[in-house]
């Protein structure tokens with residue numbers, strides 16, 4: 503299978519503090535990878551580098567074989583022009599802990615915003631696709647509701663529909679359920695499970711161990727800016743090899 507995401511010796515520092523210390527990771531097309539690890543281990547930063555919300559300082563990141571953010575000419579590296587970066591970013595959907603919907607727009611208007619404003623899709627087509635997506639996330643009845651009229655779980659499902667509206671090759675989820683009341687977590691995870699079953703490539707930062715165990719093809723455990731271990735969930739979750747993984751899992755399971 504093709505590598506859809508490939509990180510090679512990825513480094514990122516903030517104000518001289520190394521946060522990613524040489525991450526090597528491959529995500530195959532159609533694969534669901536869950537990133538686990540204690541707070542501060544660099545998981546969010548890694549996702550933000552893939553989506554170019556952060557500029558990495560060293561190493562390389564490829565999505566679908568294309569080098570992100572940089573152009574190589576000979577041995578020199580140059581930043582890509584903003585327009586090219588915007589094009590690369592459009593291939594990637596991201597869902598945040600906080601849903602980040604436009605508060606003054608309805609669910610439907612939130613979903614059509616990207617395709618109409620930056621995707622060059624006609625409003626008619628965008629509306630028709632958005633209605634399908636809202637149905638897919640179980641919200642066809644809520645298309646005309648504003649975010650404030652929706653529960654947190656419903657808002658997060660709108661946020662997933664909004665990301666899907668750009669027809670991304672890859673979906674990144676950054677703790678998508680951690681801001682939700684416990685009774686609303688299941689409905690968001692159910693939508694993510696369906697997306698995984700439909701073959702979407704997904705990288706998910708989560709503390710939902712049951713989700714990781716049931717849905718992930720691979721679990722990657724990060725700590726202190728490095729990948730400590732990775733493998734099938736049955737191995738990493740049930741039989742972790744490293745002390746740091748054991749300690750982390752014993753705290754959250």
Ligand code: ADP
Nearest residue numbers: 516517521539540541542543544545546547548
């Ligand atoms: P995780 O997602 O595993 O909790 P993060 O990637 O959010 O970890 O953070 C890793 C480290 O990087 C933390 O120490 C955090 O304080 C630091 N960090 C993250 N973003 C920034 C930033 N924009 N400026 C300075 N430090 C940051």
